[in-house]
Amino acid sequence: MKFFIEKEDSYGYLKRLRFVSDIVQYKLENSKSIKILDVGCGTGLYLSIPLANMWKDKVYIFGFDIDIPSINFLKDYIERNSISNIKPISNIAEIKNEKFDIVIISEVLEHVESPINFLREFTHYGHEETLYLITIPNGYGIFEIDSLFYNILRLQLRILKNFKNKIFPKSNIKNQEVTTGATCSESPHINFFTYCAIKNIFYKANLEVIKYKGRTFACGPIISRLINRFDILIRINSFLGEKLPPQFVSGWMFVLKKSSVEYKKSKDCIFYNSICHKIYSRLKVYINKQQ
Template structure:
């Protein structure tokens, strides 16, 4: 595997590239005039590394990725082209760090946790003075969660499959080819880890304050994403970019995803 520039990361229905560029923009603003190799980044719940860890590391930052999903960590290690990145199969409670981190990434992880406050407290303790936390969460009552809930219904899934199977084979082949061209073959992913938390903007901000962080600065992602809209957005040229652009214009409760930046408050602890 060669080097992975952020510009080479394909955009998809879920705003993969847009999210990555948000992280890089905020890391660069934090870095200022310091050399990239002086910036230490921890990616909690890094998964297979393809979406965030490895592209971020292309900027020369020192990055550590941890996850509990062994197939994903194996893939990340085998496909990592950079010496400034290391991947570890570990739970956050097992992590021992002597030097701390300037940036902690919580990319699509908090919604999967029984106790996100515990992880936020640990993340806070791992930050160097002046460090920041960057991440993303789904809108707990947005289009993505609604689509996902519907797709879990046996009746809805059966009707959906009947609809898809009723389409001409040429359309099936076209959609499949477009998806493969944009995303390529899929690396391992922890599909067994479902969503346990469903955040509103207010609930999320309150949780961050309780855990000793300042009010998070939020940015909106796309409107539509999920098993239903994925098919159609991939099939229509320009639809993915239009969906992401519209997401910046609509009220925040209409978006499927929110990106955030925060930092610890002084003299605060997470319960």
């Protein structure tokens, strides 16, 4: 099976893998081997498995996810392909006494109820030199806007289809082909962060940003159909993701460490607590849950 990231696309999956692998390589410069915790690893196809294959004897990865079908897929994959340096787990208690050199939390915070408490929980699995790699979509970037319009369109089409089926019921239903991607779960986004808000969350979780990189300028279920058809658009999209201010890109990638300064109560971002943000977030959550 392929890793789905043999070439770049509008979502920047290959750029994310390179971003993470650069940090792994940095850690290995001072250690013969390291341990990595991949939180919300999903099927492992986009990070855990490629990383394990890059450094078979130097990296040991614990892939954690609460989605059992995703973990079962990962278990089956590593067994069939004789990958010995990944341990899939669905119960965090299995690693309660472990400490990791790198903790990856990629495309996860937008799905959890309390991002601050979530980050605080997983910093317990690091030591003083641990690096935390966090990637997250811009809650107001083109990806989220594109997804909103796409999901509204899907909802309308589904309503029309249900209406049509009631009038003209079908006797035979064909089985749909099931494909496997980053995860087997259907977990809609419930958080939509501004750049100011996510940095404030890091601060409250006692984490300090030591490196930032933008992912891509534009992606989403609609616009990606155009971008992914042309290599030149993919390259321009990736270039803009790095050069534009964070507020204008679709996704963010951070390297963080535990802060030496303890969190002190601070003011939250004004817009993040505004009525406009609350209306936008609730609309997004509602539409996402209808899919």
